[in-house]
Each structure stands twice: as structure tokens, then as C-alpha cells.
Amino acid sequence: MNGRPELWPIIDISLRVALAALAISAAIGVPLGLWLGLKRFIGRRLIITLIYTGMAFPPVVIGLCVYVLLSRAGPLGRLALPGIPGLFTLDAMIVAQTLLALPLVAGLTMSAVLGLDPSLRQQLRALGASDRQIAWQLVREARGGIVLGLISGFGAAISEVGAAMLVGGNIAGRTRSLTTAIVLETSKGEFDMALALGAILLAIAFGVNALALRLQGKTLEA
Amino acid sequence: MPRLLGVIGLHKRYGAREVLRIDALDIDRGSMLALVGPSGAGKSTLLRVLCQLETPDAGELVFDTPGAARIRVAMCFQRPALLDRSVRDNVRVALAFHGRRDDARVDALLTALGLQSLARANARTLSVGEAQRVALARALALEPELLLLDEPTASLDPANIALIERVVANEQWRTGASVVWVTHNLGQARRITEALRGRVALLLDGAVAALSDTAAFFDAPADTRVAAFVRGDMVW
Numbered sequence: 001m002n003g004r005p006e007l008w009p010i011i012d013i014s015l016r017v018a019l020a021a022l023a024i025s026a027a028i029g030v031p032l033g034l035w036l037g038l039k040r041f042i043g044r045r046l047i048i049t050l051i052y053t054g055m056a057f058p059p060v061v062i063g064l065c066v067y068v069l070l071s072r073a074g075p076l077g078r079l080a081l082p083g084i085p086g087l088f089t090l091d092a093m094i095v096a097q098t099l100l101a102l103p104l105v106a107g108l109t110m111s112a113v114l115g116l117d118p119s120l121r122q123q124l125r126a127l128g129a130s131d132r133q134i135a136w137q138l139v140r141e142a143r144g145g146i147v148l149g150l151i152s153g154f155g156a157a158i159s160e161v162g163a164a165m166l167v168g169g170n171i172a173g174r175t176r177s178l179t180t181a182i183v184l185e186t187s188k189g190e191f192d193m194a195l196a197l198g199a200i201l202l203a204i205a206f207g208v209n210a211l212a213l214r215l216q217g218k219t220l221e222a
Numbered sequence: 223m224p225r226l227l228g229v230i231g232l233h234k235r236y237g238a239r240e241v242l243r244i245d246a247l248d249i250d251r252g253s254m255l256a257l258v259g260p261s262g263a264g265k266s267t268l269l270r271v272l273c274q275l276e277t278p279d280a281g282e283l284v285f286d287t288p289g290a291a292r293i294r295v296a297m298c299f300q301r302p303a304l305l306d307r308s309v310r311d312n313v314r315v316a317l318a319f320h321g322r323r324d325d326a327r328v329d330a331l332l333t334a335l336g337l338q339s340l341a342r343a344n345a346r347t348l349s350v351g352e353a354q355r356v357a358l359a360r361a362l363a364l365e366p367e368l369l370l371l372d373e374p375t376a377s378l379d380p381a382n383i384a385l386i387e388r389v390v391a392n393e394q395w396r397t398g399a400s401v402v403w404v405t406h407n408l409g410q411a412r413r414i415t416e417a418l419r420g421r422v423a424l425l426l427d428g429a430v431a432a433l434s435d436t437a438a439f440f441d442a443p444a445d446t447r448v449a450a451f452v453r454g455d456m457v458w
Contacts, residue, residue: 117303126273126297126370127360129319137315141306 006172011200014177017090018158021097025105025153030146033109034135037142038121048110054103059096060162066096067166088169093177096163101153108152112145113138151212155205178204223250225286226293226368226400227272232281234267234428241267242278242428249368252398254420256411258451264428265404266300269370272402273297296366300373302357304345309337309356312345316360324363331359334389336382350377358386362393369394371403375410383410391417408452412440424448 036048069076070087077086085091116138124134139146161179168175170184178201185194225248234242242264249255249272257265270276272283273295285293296316304312313328332338335355340348345356358374371390375383387410394401401420405411415422415436422439424432424447432439432448443449 119299119301120303120305122270122275123297123299123303123357124319125275126295126299127316127319127364128294128296133319137305 007197007200009173010176010178010181010197011204013090013175014158014179014201015204017093017097017164017177018154020094021101021157022105022150022154024094024098025101025157026150029102029105029149029153030109030139033106033111033146033149034113034139036106036110037113038135038138048107051103051107051110054099055107057100057103058162059100059156059160060166062099063096063163063166066092066099066163070095070167087167088171088175090168090175092167093164093175096167097157097160100160100163101157104152104156105146105149108149109142109146112142112149115145116141147212147215151209154208158204159201223253225249226251226253227286228284229272230282230284232271232278232283234264234271234276234278240428242271244268244281244428244430247423247430247433249400249402251367251400252394253400254394254415254418255400255402256415256420256422257402257404257425258406258408258411258422259425259431260451261406263425265425266372267428268425269297269372269402269404272368273370293367294364295368295370296361296364297370298354298357298361298372298374300376301350302353304348304353304356306344306346308342309345309348310341312356313360313363316363320364327363328359331362331389334392335359336385351379351382354378355382355386358389362389365393365397366399369399369401371401373404373406375405375407383407387414387417390414394418408440412436415439424451 036044067087068074070085070092071077076084085095120141121134121138124137129137159179161183164175164177165180165183168177168180170176170180176184178197182194182197182201185191185197227249229244229247232242232244233240257268259265267276271278274283275297285291287293305315307315310328310332313331314323314325317324317328329338329341332341335358337352337355337359340352345353348356354374354377361369369390375386378386390401391414393399403414411422414420419435421433421435423430426447432443432445438444439448440452443452
């Protein structure tokens with residue numbers, strides 16, 4: 001890597017985009033998953049169906065949708081409002097990757113909460129716990145599933161290529177990520193470089209998963 | 223004994239089925255009420271309503287406290303759901319819900335309930351009987367004014383049943399708590415009410431069919447249904 005300084009911005013962009021998408025997905029997806037797991041209301045089944053659909057949505061289709069939305073002729077792009085990212089920017093990539101990661105985080109959080117003893121909530125309330133205290137205890141109890149959701153969300157974000165290519169444009173030094181660089185190097189016949197980028201991507205995924213498992217309080221062998 | 227709370231005109235339905243219909247029931251401060259009755263009579267539902275985990279369809283709970291303020295209530299369930307943490311932490315968490323930390327009390331309760339050697343064990347690794355004792359410890363830790371026990375000894379051996387009866391009696395004497403104890407064990411209903419000069423109530427079809435002191439309930443039941451229940455003739 002010392003001999004290839006151009007790799008650093010690529011790694012930096014990949015991590016920044018994927019971590020930002022993960023942070024947004026966690027901020028929305030964990031409470032959403034908790035809500036869906038704990039509450040019964042009209043329309044819940046529809047939301048769950050949408051989330052499950054989102055968990056299996058092809059990244060390139062999400063990229064296409066974001067492209068259409070953000071392009072200058074698109075419904076959001078033509079508004080030209082501050083806060084709405086333009087195409088071929090890191091923010092546009094973050095939007096696309098958030099849409100990929102969010103259903104995974106919300107869906108797996110919901111599954112983890114649904115897997116808890118249904119009586120636990122009532123028994124905590126019977127000890128005088130407030131709604132907020134109960135929610136926190138349930139998050140702690142479901143942490144295995146929630147961490148799995150966060151890992152899956154991060155994995156989906158950092159490893160996808162279709163959406164990043166479409167809305168990011170693979171611009172060197174600005175929106176070129178590890179996955180889009182792999183596609184580019186492969187198309188140029190630079191297989192050594194493509195494999196090296198792939199190895200870096202794998203190493204990042206391994207490192208993040210190992211850290212997440214450690215935070216979860218378990219070892220990799222568990 | 224002054225009244226802690228009164229149940230007035232309580233009705234609770236699950237769908238078309240009326241599971242509770244109690245015209246009046248007083249629970250006095252520092253009292254012991256054993257609640258007996260066949261399965262499905264509404265005993266657990268009554269405890270959940272008293273714990274305010276369920277809202278009645280009609281009627282009310284009246285608290286005889288200054289300003290009708292809520293009282294400290296803790297309930298212990300027949301099938302305990304414990305947190306995926308150590309036994310000690312499970313009891314600590316109950317205190318933390320109320321902004322309290324009292325490790326000496328936690329350890330004293332674990333010792334009293336024979337759980338000191340399991341204090342560091344994960345609560346999910348316990349037997350049902352051990353888990354029931356942990357659930358009781360976390361409820362007692364709160365020093366509730368009203369302690370609701372739903373068959374807390376259902377999975378215990380005779381020695382541990384006696385232990386729990388003793389611990390609850392000691393805690394009640396120490397804190398002055400009112401206890402409502404649901405049990406299918408008539409021998410237990412007699413013991414706990416005799417020891418603490420409590421009362422026994424028979425719940426049938428969601429209604430209080432009889433309510434009297436221990437001797438009257440077991441030895442001279444005025445109600446034919448109580449007599450049949452005590453004799454074991456009542457098949458439900």
C-alpha cells in the first residue's frame with residue numbers, strides 16, 4: 001500500500017460512505033425494529049412486508065431509483081433544495097447505501113425482539129420499570145440479533161457496487177470506492193490490482209465483524 | 223388493619239368471556255391473602271389487574287394512600303422471565319428501575335433464598351425452581367407495599383417451598399407489606415395464612431365465592447362450594 005498512495009482515498013471513501021449509511025440505518029432501523037417487534041397496529045403487516053422486500057432488493061435497482069429521484073429532472077433533484085444531495089456525490093452514495101442497509105437493520109432487530117420471551121416485558125413492568133427502561137432492557141436482551149443486523153447492514157453497504165456506480169459515478173478521488181474500483185480495474189485487465197482491492201475489502205469486513213462480535217460480548221469462537 | 227387498597231365493581235372480559243367480576247375486595251396493610259381456586263378461575267388475571275398490567279373493563283382500584291398516590295407493587299410470575307445476565311444483576315436491575323443500588327440487600331436476599339453460590343451464574347442457565355427464587359428475590363428487593371405472588375413455589379421441592387414461605391413471612395414482618403399469594407396447594411394456603419393471621423379467598427368463575435380466615439375456610443366452611451373445594455371434590 002505504501003507504493004500505491006491512490007488506494008487510501010478509495011478506502012477512505014468506502015469506509016466513510018458505508019459507516020455513514022450504517023449510522024443512519026441504525027438510528028432509524030433499531031427503533032423501527034423495536035417498534036415493529038413490540039407494538040401491534042393497523043398497517044404493521046404492510047410495513048413488515050416492505051422491510052422484508054427491502055432486505056432482498058437488488059442494489060442496482062435501488063441505485064436506479066435514487067438516480068431517478070436525485071437527477072436534475074427527477075422529483076427531488078428539480079426542487080434543488082438545500083440538503084438534497086446531487087448525483088455523483090458521496091451524499092448520494094450514502095442515501096443509496098442507507099436504503100440498502102436500513103431494511104436489514106430494522107428487519108433483524110424486529111426478529112430479535114420477536115424472539116424474546118413475550119412475558120419478559122410484562123414481568124419488567126411488574127417490577128415498576130418505565131417504558132424507556134423496558135425498551136433499553138429489551139435492546140440489551142436482543143443485542144445479538146441487533147448486532148447481526150448492524151453487521152449485515154454494514155456488509156451490504158460496503159460490498160455493493162451497482163448503486164455506488166450509478167449514483168456515485170466512480171469519479172477518482174471523489175466517489176470511487178473499493179467495489180467500483182474493483183470493477184474498473186477488472187475491466188482494464190488489472191487483475192492483480194482488482195484482487196488486492198478485494199483483499200482489502202475482505203480485511204475491512206473481517207475487522208468490523210470481529211469488533212462487532214467483541215462489542216456483543218462474544219468471541220469469534222462462540 | 224387499615225386498608226391498603228380496595229377493589230370495587232371490577233369486571234374484566236377477554237372477548238365474550240367474562241374472566242373477572244368482583245363486587246368488592248379489600249386488601250389491608252400488612253395482610254396475607256391466599257387466593258385459591260380451580261385453573262381458569264381468574265386468579266392470575268386478578269393479580270395482573272392489581273399490578274395494573276391489565277386495565278379492567280369496569281370498576282376501579284382505590285388506593286388508601288395520601289392523595290390516592292400509587293403504591294409500590296411487585297409481582298412474581300409462575301414462569302419467571304429473567305434477563306440474560308448474572309443472577310445478582312437480575313436482582314440489581316429491579317432496584318435500578320427505581321434509581322436504587324443496594325448490593326448488601328441484594329446479597330442478603332440471595333443468601334436467604336439459597337442462591338449465593340449462583341450469584342455470578344447466568345440466570346438463563348438456572349433450573350425453573352432456581353429461576354423462581356431469583357424472580358422472588360428481585361420482587362422482594364423492591365420492598366413493595368403490595369407483593370403479588372403467582373404460584374411462586376410451583377416448581378420447587380418441599381425444602382425450597384418451606385424456605386420461600388419463611389423468607390416471604392420474614393420480609394412481610396420486616397417491611398409490613400401486603401401479600402396476595404396465588405396457590406393451588408391448599409396446604410400452603412393454610413400454612414401461610416395461619417402463620418400470619420391472614421385470609422383465604424376462593425375464586426370461582428372470576429368471582430370471590432368465599433373469603434374467610436384460615437380456620438373458617440378449612441375447618442368450618444359455611445359455603446358448600448368451599449367445602450367441596452377443600453375436600454378435593456370440586457372438578458372443574
